[in-house]
Amino acid sequence: MPKLPASPDDGAATAAVDIRDVTHAYSGNPALSGLSWSAPAGRVTAVLGRNGAGKTSVIEMAEGLRRPDSGSIQVLGVEPWNADADHRARVGVMLQDGGLPMGTKPMALLRHLASFYRAPRDVDELAGRLEIPSFNRTSVRRLSGGQRQRVALAAAMVGQPDLLFLDEPTAGLDPHARxxxxxxxxxxxxxxxxxxxxxxxxxxxERLADHVVIMNAGTCVAQGPLDAVTHGRDLEDVYFDLTEAAR
Structure with a gap:
């Protein structure tokens, strides 16, 4: 199968996230090697890749938690590690594990977070959709993994951000919740x-994404609209063709 274009879209100027030629190494071991991809504004972008492909590293950079060794990252037109408070309020982050205070109750946490934003979401409506009131009497520390996932998602969304970074948002959820x-x-x-x-x-x-990024060994091996990447094939088959060919 021919390799698909892996350079950012021509419309990168209107991208919510634009990553250009990013490199990074840990203790001399390359993690990202000239990585370039973009996430179009107003769309859902799915980032796929095997463990160790560099997904977490580059997303942490886009969230402003880490800096690359070289290259550029623009998030809503700004370098995330130099972003001011107004910019950070426009970005919601859901980590797969951690980031939530363990001793509080879910609804109290969400109401507290909502108080920091000028125009937060209706906490009761958002929590209700995620069935959070049904386990609100339990502290975050004692919640199941799936329940914590719901609270973490609500926490990321409560400020009505312009951009969401969601790490495995449905991990541990039952089919209904998913x-x-x-x-x-x-x-x-x-x-x-x-x-x-x-x-x-x-x-x-396949259910969510308008745009797909496939990473392998610190590089982008394919990106683009879902139908342009798959050409009518199953995404799983395309993914394995590309990642195996790139090994």
């Missing part, structure tokens, strides 16, 4: 927000 999370993310796109979803689920990518 469908509701997909619906909520789609609703965010419909209101004009952008989302970058890191996932290992081909079904999730």
């Amino acid at each position: 469908r509701e999370v997909w619906a909520i993310i789609s609703d965010e796109r419909d209101r004009g927000a952008s989302a970058v979803v890191t996932t290992h689920s081909f079904e999730e990518a």
Whole structure:
């Protein structure tokens, strides 16, 4: 199968996230090697890749938690590690593990977070869609993995951000909850927000994504609209063709 174009779209000037020629190494071991891809504004972008492909590293850079060794990253037109408070309020981040205070109750946490934003979402409506009130009497520390996922997603969305970074947003969820999370993310796109979803689920990518990025060994081996990447084939088959060929 021929390699698909892996350079950013021509419309990168209007991209929510634009990554150009990024390199990074840990203790001399390359993690990212000239990585370039973009996430279109107002769309859901799914980032796929095997463990060790560099997904977490580059997303942490886009979130402003880490700096690359070289190259450039623009998030909503700004270098994320130099972003001011107004810019950070426009970005919602959901980590797969951690980031939530363990001793608080879910609804109290969400109301507290909402108080920091000028125009937060209706906390009761958002929490209700994620069935958070049903386990609100339990502290975050004692929640199941799937329940924490719901609270983490609500925390990322409560400020009505322009851009969401969601790391494995449906990991550990039952099928009913997974469908509701997909619906909520789609609703965010419909209101004009952008989302970058890191996932290992081909079904999730095919259900949600307008744009797909496939990473392998610190590089981008394919990106583009879902139908342009797959050409009518299953995303799973395309993914394995590309990642095996790039090894």
